[in-house]
Amino acid sequence: MNTRKITCALAIMALLSVSLNVNAQRRNRIVSPEINENNTVTFRLYAPDVSSVRLYGSWMQGFGTQVDMIKPDTVWTYTTEVLAPELYNYAFYVDGAKVLDPSNVRMVRDGSRYESMLIVPGDKSDTYEVHDVPHGTLSKVWYPSPSLEKNRRMYVYTPPGYEDGTGKYPVFYLLHGAGGDEDAWTTLGRTPYILDNLIAAGKAKPMIVVMTNGNAWSAAAPGEEPVREDENPPDFSRMAGGGFEKSVVEDVIPFIEKHYRTLTDKDNRAIAGLSMGGMHTQTITNTNPGKFSYIGVMSMGLMNNPRWGDYNEEEHKKQIKVLEDSGVKLYFIGCGKDDFLFESVTNLRKFYDDLGFKYEYMETPGGHTWANWRIYLNELAPKLFK
Amino acid sequence: MNTRKITCALAIMALLSVSLNVNAQRRNRIVSPEINENNTVTFRLYAPDVSSVRLYGSWMQGFGTQVDMIKPDTVWTYTTEVLAPELYNYAFYVDGAKVLDPSNVRMVRDGSRYESMLIVPGDKSDTYEVHDVPHGTLSKVWYPSPSLEKNRRMYVYTPPGYEDGTGKYPVFYLLHGAGGDEDAWTTLGRTPYILDNLIAAGKAKPMIVVMTNGNAWSAAAPGEEPVREDENPPDFSRMAGGGFEKSVVEDVIPFIEKHYRTLTDKDNRAIAGLSMGGMHTQTITNTNPGKFSYIGVMSMGLMNNPRWGDYNEEEHKKQIKVLEDSGVKLYFIGCGKDDFLFESVTNLRKFYDDLGFKYEYMETPGGHTWANWRIYLNELAPKLFK
Numbered sequence: 001m002n003t004r005k006i007t008c009a010l011a012i013m014a015l016l017s018v019s020l021n022v023n024a025q026r027r028n029r030i031v032s033p034e035i036n037e038n039n040t041v042t043f044r045l046y047a048p049d050v051s052s053v054r055l056y057g058s059w060m061q062g063f064g065t066q067v068d069m070i071k072p073d074t075v076w077t078y079t080t081e082v083l084a085p086e087l088y089n090y091a092f093y094v095d096g097a098k099v100l101d102p103s104n105v106r107m108v109r110d111g112s113r114y115e116s117m118l119i120v121p122g123d124k125s126d127t128y129e130v131h132d133v134p135h136g137t138l139s140k141v142w143y144p145s146p147s148l149e150k151n152r153r154m155y156v157y158t159p160p161g162y163e164d165g166t167g168k169y170p171v172f173y174l175l176h177g178a179g180g181d182e183d184a185w186t187t188l189g190r191t192p193y194i195l196d197n198l199i200a201a202g203k204a205k206p207m208i209v210v211m212t213n214g215n216a217w218s219a220a221a222p223g224e225e226p227v228r229e230d231e232n233p234p235d236f237s238r239m240a241g242g243g244f245e246k247s248v249v250e251d252v253i254p255f256i257e258k259h260y261r262t263l264t265d266k267d268n269r270a271i272a273g274l275s276m277g278g279m280h281t282q283t284i285t286n287t288n289p290g291k292f293s294y295i296g297v298m299s300m301g302l303m304n305n306p307r308w309g310d311y312n313e314e315e316h317k318k319q320i321k322v323l324e325d326s327g328v329k330l331y332f333i334g335c336g337k338d339d340f341l342f343e344s345v346t347n348l349r350k351f352y353d354d355l356g357f358k359y360e361y362m363e364t365p366g367g368h369t370w371a372n373w374r375i376y377l378n379e380l381a382p383k384l385f386k
Numbered sequence: 387m388n389t390r391k392i393t394c395a396l397a398i399m400a401l402l403s404v405s406l407n408v409n410a411q412r413r414n415r416i417v418s419p420e421i422n423e424n425n426t427v428t429f430r431l432y433a434p435d436v437s438s439v440r441l442y443g444s445w446m447q448g449f450g451t452q453v454d455m456i457k458p459d460t461v462w463t464y465t466t467e468v469l470a471p472e473l474y475n476y477a478f479y480v481d482g483a484k485v486l487d488p489s490n491v492r493m494v495r496d497g498s499r500y501e502s503m504l505i506v507p508g509d510k511s512d513t514y515e516v517h518d519v520p521h522g523t524l525s526k527v528w529y530p531s532p533s534l535e536k537n538r539r540m541y542v543y544t545p546p547g548y549e550d551g552t553g554k555y556p557v558f559y560l561l562h563g564a565g566g567d568e569d570a571w572t573t574l575g576r577t578p579y580i581l582d583n584l585i586a587a588g589k590a591k592p593m594i595v596v597m598t599n600g601n602a603w604s605a606a607a608p609g610e611e612p613v614r615e616d617e618n619p620p621d622f623s624r625m626a627g628g629g630f631e632k633s634v635v636e637d638v639i640p641f642i643e644k645h646y647r648t649l650t651d652k653d654n655r656a657i658a659g660l661s662m663g664g665m666h667t668q669t670i671t672n673t674n675p676g677k678f679s680y681i682g683v684m685s686m687g688l689m690n691n692p693r694w695g696d697y698n699e700e701e702h703k704k705q706i707k708v709l710e711d712s713g714v715k716l717y718f719i720g721c722g723k724d725d726f727l728f729e730s731v732t733n734l735r736k737f738y739d740d741l742g743f744k745y746e747y748m749e750t751p752g753g754h755t756w757a758n759w760r761i762y763l764n765e766l767a768p769k770l771f772k
Contacts, residue, residue, distance in 0.1 A: 050436075050481040095436040097480040098488060105498040105608040112491040114500070121613075132612035135528035135537065141549075142521035151521065163527075163645050219518075222491040226518035227507075259549050 030075060032103040033090075033118045041120065042079045043090070044103065045069065050094050057090040058371070059083050066093060085122020086371060087190065089115040108187050110370075111179040112222055126197070127378055128190045133200035134160030138192045140182075143255045147247035152213055153220035154182050154252065157192050158260070159199055159206035168261045170268035170385040171208045173248065174377075175277030177299075178239060181221035182213040185377075188370045194377055203382045207270075210256055214277055216243040239276055245283045249291065267329065270384045272296025274373045275341070279303065286319040289326035294384050296332040298376045299368050301344030302351055320357050330383055331359040334376035338367040416461060418489040419476075419504045427506065428465040429476070430489065431455065436480050443476040444757070445469055452479060471508020472757060473576065475501040494573050496756075497565040498608055512583070513764055514576045519586035520546030524578045526568075529641045533633035538599055539606035540568050540638065543578050544646070545585055545592035554647045556654035556771040557594045559634065560763075561663030563685075564625060567607035568599040571763075574756045580763055589768045593656075596642055600663055602629040625662055631669045635677070653715065656770045658682025660759045661727070665689065672705040675712035680770050682718040684762045685754050687730030688737055706743050716769055717745040720762035724753040 032044040045053055053076040054066040069076040069092070076092075089108055092099040100107060101116040108117045119125050136159045145152045162169065174191065176184040185191045191209055198204035216238040219225045238244075248271075257264050271292045273281040278300025285295050304311045331352075335345040352359055362379055364372050418430040431439055439462040440452040455462040455478070462478075475494055478485040486493060487502040494503045505511050522545045531538045548555065560577065562570040571577045577595055584590035603621040605611045624630075634657075643650050655678045659667040664686025671681050690697040717738075721731040738745055748765055750758050 045483070047481070047483045050483060092483075094480055094483040094485070095433070097431070097433045097436060097478075097483070097485050099480070099483050099485050100500060102484060102499075105495075107495075107500065107609075109491075109493075113488075114486060114493065130606075130610060130612050132537070132614075135539075137525050137527050139523050139525040141523050142546075151518070153521075160528075220516075223493075224516060226516050228518075 030103045032101050033116075035118070035120060036079070039082050039085070039120055039122070040080050041083055041118065042077065043069065043092075043101065045076045045092050045094075045099070045101065046074060047076055047094055048074045052095055054093040055090060056093065058088045058369070059086070083120045085120050085125040087117065087119045087125060087128045087374065089117055091115045109183065110188060111181075127194045128374060129197075130193055131197055131200070133196055135196050136160050136192060136199075137163065138186065143251065145247045145251040147250050148216055148243055150219050152247075153224065154213060155186055155211040156256070156260070157195060157209040157211070159195065159208065161206060162208070162261075166261070168263045169206060169208045170263050170270070171210060171253075171256060171260075172294075172381070172384060173210045173212070173252070173269075173271040175212060175214050175248075175271070175273030175280050177214075177273075177275030177277050180277075181215060181218075182211055183221045185209075185211040189374055189377060191377065194374070195381065198378070198381055205385045207381075207385060208256070208260055208262065210252065212244075212248065212252055214244050214273075214280055215239075216241060216247070240279045240283065242283065245280050245287075248280070248284055249288055266290055266327070267293045268385055270294035270296070272298065272332070272377075272380060273300075274298040274376075275300055275368065286316070286323060289319075289323045293327060293329040294332075295328060295330065296334070296376065296380050297348075298334045298373055299336065299339050299341055299345070301335070301341055301346065301348035303344065304347065304351075316351075317355060320352070320355055324355075324357050331357070332362070332376070332380050332383070333359050334362040334364070334372065334379070336364050336366040336368065336372045338365070339372075340368055416489045418487050419502075421504070421506060422465070425468050425471070425506055425508070426466050427469055427504065428463065429455070429478075429487065431462045431478050431480075431485070431487065432460060433462055433480055434460045438481055440479040441476060442479065444474045444755070445472070469506045471506050471511040473503065473505045473511055473514045473760065475503055477501045495569065496574060497567075513580045514760060515583075516579055517583055517586070519582055521582050522546050522578060522585075523549065524572065529637065531633050531637040533636050534602055534629055536605050538633075539610065540599060541572055541597040542642070542646070543581060543595040543597070545581065545594065547592060548594070548647075552647070554649045555592060555594045556649050556656070557596060557639075557642060557646075558680075558767070558770060559596050559598070559638070559655075559657040561598060561600050561634075561657070561659030561666050563600075563659075563661030563663050566663075567601065567604075568597055569607045571595075571597040575760055575763060577763065580760070581767060584764070584767055591771045593767075593771060594642070594646055594648065596638065598630075598634065598638055600630050600659075600666055601625075602627060602633070626665045626669065628669065631666050631673075634666070634670055635674055652676055652713070653679045654771060656680035656682070658684065658718070658763075658766060659686070660684040660762075661686055661754065672702070672709060675705075675709045679713060679715040680718075681714060681716065682720070682762070682766050683734070684720045684759055685722065685725050685727055685731070687721070687727055687732065687734035689730065690733065690737075702737075703741060706738070706741055710741075710743050714744075717743070718748070718762070718766050718769070719745050720748040720750070720758065720765070722750050722752040722754065722758045724751070725758075726754055 030044050030046055034042040053069040055078050056066045069078040104116045106117040119129055136157050139156045141156050142151050142153050174185050199206050217235040269292045271281055278297040281297050416430050416432055420428040439455040441464050442452045455464040490502045492503040505515050522543050525542045527542050528537050528539050560571050585592050602624040657667050657678045664683040667683055
């Protein structure tokens with residue numbers, strides 16, 4: 001590297017600095033979040049002209065909890081208690097208005113909400129972090145869905161080595177919940193990094209992971225959907241109406257098996273979903289016995305309340321018997337103790353117990369949260385295709 | 387779709403609504419941005435407890451310009467003048483603190499800064515929008531870079547039809563500027579959608595587009611880089627130090643040509659870059675004559691100021707002569723009239739004019755902005771490989 005190039009580079013930087021505004025320069029001196037040695041975390045926000053700043057963090061207990069930040073000088077500050085190793089979302093509320101942490105580039109989107117993100121390091125959060133291991137490829141793929149009469153988008157993870165080899169791989173179909181989209185298992189679920197890390201550690205088999213958009217009325221995540229002349233509001237009556245479930249079997253799986261090097265027997269096909277996606281998973285697997293040997297239902301149970309419609313227990317029993325006979329290698333159920341669907345999960349387990357249908361059950365602290373769904377993915381992925 | 391499934395879906399929604407907070411419910415009634423029929427735009431923010439809200443928008447003239455929003459009741463409001471069809475960034479400043487528009491899911495990241503985004507529709511902005519046309523695949527790909535001694539990430543766009551065919555494609559290497567990363571040409575540059583739309587309209591040939599990370603010291607965009615024990619601050623002395631430029635030729639191109647179905651003669655290879663990437667493009671093409679028949683330099687000119695190092699005009703002249711003899715089909719230069727590098731671009735043009743080296747020049751209003759770089763991409767892509 002010669003002198004000219006270095007000085008030229010510095011000259012470009014000098015020129016570019018013209019376009020940085022004063023706030024950005026102030027921000028550059030502010031470290032936030034700072035993860036301290038004892039795993040407390042210090043948050044800081046430069047906002048000299050506001051009268052209050054409050055902090056929301058996903059580690060806080062209780063719905064809607066926020067804490068006051070204090071301003072010893074010009075920078076609002078708050079230090080947490082010791083936090084367990086985990087991925088957390090947080091945001092500042094400046095005089096009540098939600099603000100991302102301008103000092104932190106890490107951010108997650110949950111539906112239409114953006115929040116800042118940090119990972120407190122430790123054993124439990126280690127698989128969520130980007131490590132210097134071989135990485136798979138994450139692709140945003142559009143595919144035709146005749147069932148839903150549109151072109152739709154999904155994310156496809158191919159494991160490290162896929163592009164360099166000729167071998168065929170098992171496929172894991174991973175479904176999101178209500179309010180989510182095809183991006184959710186990547187951004188909030190950290191699926192590509194969890195798989196990279198589990199595969200690198202020899203804990204999970206290399207596999208393709210397919211993350212669909214479970215909203216039957218839409219083509220892609222908000223903002224990524226083709227513009228239309230007419231308005232296209234969400235049609236929640238189609239949430240679990242059977243259209244998306246049909247499209248997984250008739251559109252998605254054939255597309256994946258045509259375009260990727262896949263193993264296509266049931267022992268090399270897995271499906272799991274959370275909440276609404278757990279409902280989708282049940283519908284798909286109950287009505288397609290022999291399609292998947294590995295099934296995961298997260299934070300979703302038995303929807304048999306008579307108020308909700310014409311649930312037919314006898315039909316359900318028959319379905320599960322046929323499913324069992326088709327040869328299920330693993331039926332995984334995960335639920336948080338504080339999940340608002342905990343009772344429905346208890347009912348599903350009792351229903352399976354009464355039938356003698358075997359499943360693995362994982363119960364965790366906490367509620368209907370991505371913290372739990374990441375834990376279930378981390379638990380489930382190593383059990384697949386073995 | 388049976389009654390049970392519909393009512394079940396509604397039940398799930400009812401349960402989920404528990405987890406939506408009150409602010410979110412208030413926000414749901416607020417439309418922002420609203421693009422009015424005459425292409426004025428109305429912005430709204432619910433923030434009853436703050437004393438001032440100002441709006442910044444990329445359509446505003448003058449550095450650091452903001453306008454006051456007004457609060458007729460509980461919602462802060464501002465309506466712009468008529469805006470030209472274009473993609474715009476904007477943000478609210480709540481008592482001085484920067485806030486994304488909570489009613490708008492569209493958002494862009496520029497380095498570590500996030501801003502809300504909208505597209506005012508019209509002919510000029512039509513290629514930036516997501517339309518219901520065949521879409522290419524966008525992949526986040528990790529590749530080994532022996533030159534830079536790390537695994538690094540790039541984005542690869544494969545055009546519609548690539549996965550269904552067996553044909554080979556030309557490749558366009560597209561380089562970002564200082565402060566950017568491998569995500570910039572996608573998020574700010576709208577490259578996948580511009581290519582989808584140009585290809586669908588028959589204006590551009592189907593091509594593979596490779597968007598690298600031009601920061602030689604890093605592996606991937608901020609937040610996507612492997613964690614390290616030691617700190618890994620940006621090393622700006624490596625901005626145009628030759629390392630990245632070498633890695634494009636020695637690492638990136640061979641990887642792409644090995645892993646994708648590519649046409650590998652120079653007439654099927656193009657390269658372009660903006661600002662720092664325009665410098666990279668010049669260095670790469672000046673020192674690798676016969677490698678690319680199509681070359682684009684955006685918002686970057688001649689860096690021959692003696693203060694910046696040992697520029698050798700004679701050597702440069704020789705390089706351009708050899709480059710010309712190697713057979714360049716298109717050398718495109720784009721610059722904004724108000725670009726702070728306008729003079730350097732004028733000097734580069736004069737240098738080429740004096741040598742009789744032919745180029746196409748596009749001059750636009752405005753400065754060193756993504757608005758201009760999108761225009762140049764939109765102009766350049768249809769000229770490639772023809």
